[in-house]
Amino acid sequence: MTSPVFRDNLLRGKVAFVTGGSSGICLRIAERFATQGAKVAILGRTQEKLDRATAGIREAGGVAIGFAADVRDYAALSGALQKARETYGEIDILLCGAAGNFPAPALGMSANGFKAVIDIDLLGTFNTCRAAYEHLRKPGASVVAISATHAFRPIPLQAHVCAGKAGVDILIKTLAVEWGSAGVRLNVISPGPVDQTEGMRRLAPTEDIRARLTRSIPLQRFASKDEIADLALFLCSAGAAYITGAVFVCDGGQSLTGSSFASVMDRAT
Numbered sequence: 001m002t003s004p005v006f007r008d009n010l011l012r013g014k015v016a017f018v019t020g021g022s023s024g025i026c027l028r029i030a031e032r033f034a035t036q037g038a039k040v041a042i043l044g045r046t047q048e049k050l051d052r053a054t055a056g057i058r059e060a061g062g063v064a065i066g067f068a069a070d071v072r073d074y075a076a077l078s079g080a081l082q083k084a085r086e087t088y089g090e091i092d093i094l095l096c097g098a099a100g101n102f103p104a105p106a107l108g109m110s111a112n113g114f115k116a117v118i119d120i121d122l123l124g125t126f127n128t129c130r131a132a133y134e135h136l137r138k139p140g141a142s143v144v145a146i147s148a149t150h151a152f153r154p155i156p157l158q159a160h161v162c163a164g165k166a167g168v169d170i171l172i173k174t175l176a177v178e179w180g181s182a183g184v185r186l187n188v189i190s191p192g193p194v195d196q197t198e199g200m201r202r203l204a205p206t207e208d209i210r211a212r213l214t215r216s217i218p219l220q221r222f223a224s225k226d227e228i229a230d231l232a233l234f235l236c237s238a239g240a241a242y243i244t245g246a247v248f249v250c251d252g253g254q255s256l257t258g259s260s261f262a263s264v265m266d267r268a269t
């Protein structure tokens with residue numbers, strides 16, 4: 001899908017590695033990178049979803065390959081990065097988007113349930129950056145992690161995600177400081193509610209919750225996946241050459257209002 005905002009071929013000659021890219025926001029980002037000229041390697045857990053995603057990108061004229069692995073498995077992740085480099089060449093762009101979520105009150109969540117999300121979101125982002133560094137350590141390389149406004153505002157039923165995303169934000173800032181001298185830039189996109197995603201299907205499962213959530217957003221609507229993809233594209237383009245260690249909130253102003261997910265409070269204890 002072409003961007004309505006940016007001119008074409010902004011990423012010509014680049015190689016992008018996208019985790020969590022077989023569906024949702026990160027698939028839209030992978031599609032956007034491909035239509036802008038990048039060769040795209042997608043990592044996801046399910047082969048069937050990967051096959052569908054890469055076939056769609058190829059049908060639209062892009063170049064894409066899929067790798068089935070879990071970001072919690074460092075060896076498998078390293079192997080996929082190595083194969084992506086052997087296939088397409090040095091990696092220029094890393095998109096850390098693999099995430100897990102289920103709505104549950106803290107008291108309804110086992111230690112293992114909490115750990116599952118921390119391991120996918122936070123440890124998975126660390127693993128991806130750590131394993132990818134040797135493939136992208138060069139001036140112009142760009143890393144973008146997908147966080148959420150959960151990182152800086154408590155949301156009922158989301159203790160695991162709030163803790164994990166807060167960790168992602170400070171991890172990326174720290175790596176931006178450590179890796180800046182190598183020319184590697186790292187930034188965070190922090191979306192609020194995004195339309196037509198698995199996350200919102202889980203967090204806003206009824207029309208009533210969705211309507212109340214929409215009223216809490218100053219712009220009175222959810223973001224589209226395209227809007228998040230355009231922000232990711234900008235951060236990976238030459239236009240963002242002096243931006244690193246920044247968190248870009250893209251939530252229609254929702255986190256400014258102080259209204260949390262009040263609509264789900266009745267399910268929180």
Ligand code: COA
Pocket residue numbers: 099100101102103104108109110111112113114116117198199
């Ligand atoms: N409520 C409470 N606990 C839950 C749960 C729920 N709805 N869903 C999973 N868990 C717990 C499990 O009970 C298990 O804990 P236990 O061993 O103490 O019983 C733990 O989480 C791990 O479960 P498992 O099924 O092995 O998880 P996984 O590691 O294969 O999957 C999840 C990861 C749990 C995050 C899963 O929900 C997932 O993959 N979701 C799809 C991705 C997604 O949500 N994407 C959108 C991101 S915004």
